[in-house]
Amino acid sequence: MIKVDMTVDAKGLSCPMPIVRTKKAINELQPGQVLEVQATDKGSKADIKAWAESTGHQYLGTIEENGVLKHYIRKSAENETRKETTFPHVVSNEELQEKLHDPDSFVLDVREPAEYAFGHIPGAVSIPLGELENRMAELPKDKTIYVVCRTGTRSDLAAQKLAEKGFDRVRNVIPGMSQWNGPLDSAQS
């Protein structure tokens, strides 16, 4: 199960209905939230992907379960390009890759669970940015925490929050998963 903010049931419907429903649902979501679209029309996969590309939303992936296709889409923010990072301690993707096997390293992935499910750094712990405040107790104070998201924006905010709460060995990984060339674990075959 992948945690999502809204689910659309388009099972048994043929096109254009899955996209009509998806479009309606995405309008009701907040930027950054994730939508799951359940469909049985095989053509919906290519169409949802193409639709997401044309509208700028982020197509995360599709899982097929018992003949049902579950498509995951993350609603993009108005200005979702990487803003100036403000957290001073940053490392590059390549630097993180070298540190992956260091027992002192702890990788924190603050993207949405659906994004994490479709590809994450092996061993990375998933705590979405929105839950970080309440789940900080799960994080080790005696390790270097590498915070990663898609482009470095959410991880920047997360790194700042962690620093405020007394985590003093925090690094923001930039740019993050959008450019990650290292090993990946994934729910998608």
Next chain:
Amino acid sequence: MVKEMTVQQMTEKVFNKESLFILDVRNESDFRDWKIEGENFDYLNVPYFELIDGVDSIVDRLPKDKDIVVVCAKGGSAAFVAEQLTEAGFDNVYMLAGGMQAWSEHLHQANVYEDDLLKIYQFIRVGKGCLSYMVISGSEALVVDPLRFIDVYEQVAQQEGVKITHIVDSHLHADHLSGGKALAERTGAAYYLMKSEGAVFDFKPLEQHDTIDFENVHLEVLAVKTPGHTPGSVSFFVNGKWLFSGDTIFVGGLGRPDLGGKVAEWAVDLYDTVYEKVAAMADDVIVLPAHYANLDEEINAEGYVGDTLGRIRARNEMMQNKPKDEFIDLVIQSAKTETPPNFEDIVAINRGLKTVDIETQRELEIGPNRCALHHAHV
């Protein structure tokens, strides 16, 4: 109310080279892969999901003076877009009923030959470029390279008052699903193919049959082993006049011998086939292949895809006294590593190693003109 165009009507427009405007509302990659081809067709591709809130963005790009056919994958989205266009005042708009799925599955029946003793029909799968045949003599029918739409052959046999008694596959097809086994089970006909092609169900191996016998002596079918495209490729020579050439010889070229990853070896076979077996056949033999690449170029004045061996030889340098080494070199040079999509699944199903439901069959075959992929103009 949206006006519908059937795939039969669309086929007529293609054959009559009519002028038509195709508004294809599938996504861009599907359109790039595969579309309805017509010599005088114009196209606009705008995915339906960009038209959900209205068609204002495209009305200026649509003609008023010719028919517009809205095309999608299965018909639903085309109906949706065509309805909006009709409401916007276009009275020249149709939707293609059943979409590209129906287009892919439609067979057009063409007459190749008819006299008192013999009739030959060609079935043109216009959406994909596959050809299959029915040869009728007396009360019996032979079906050559049947596609999976076996109802079509059964209906024609019924209309003609004949029984399908023999079915042949020229080779193990890698680009589309064969209807041979299912048609044989349904009709009780004898089904022939080469054992060496690897099928695992019961059939009559052509290795042991150089002729196929009919009750009526007017039909003589020779199974001529013509390796090249595959090692077990066979052509069927009917009454010394018609050569059902499978994927060995096309109207516009020779079959690709590179699908098995042994191009050098199979190229030698193809050379021997062309310069020994086929060279011995007369110029007025009519070649009836299993595929075409370009309908406009390959269809003849009588409305079927085929040509005389003499004209095919005259057009194709590879068939004109090429030294063996040069022939093989040219074939190897033009070899491609690209295989038809879903090649492995299709081969496994045609061999009887795997069975899938109708939805999966459609999906495996849907898309670009896969048949033409191994239509190399070598």
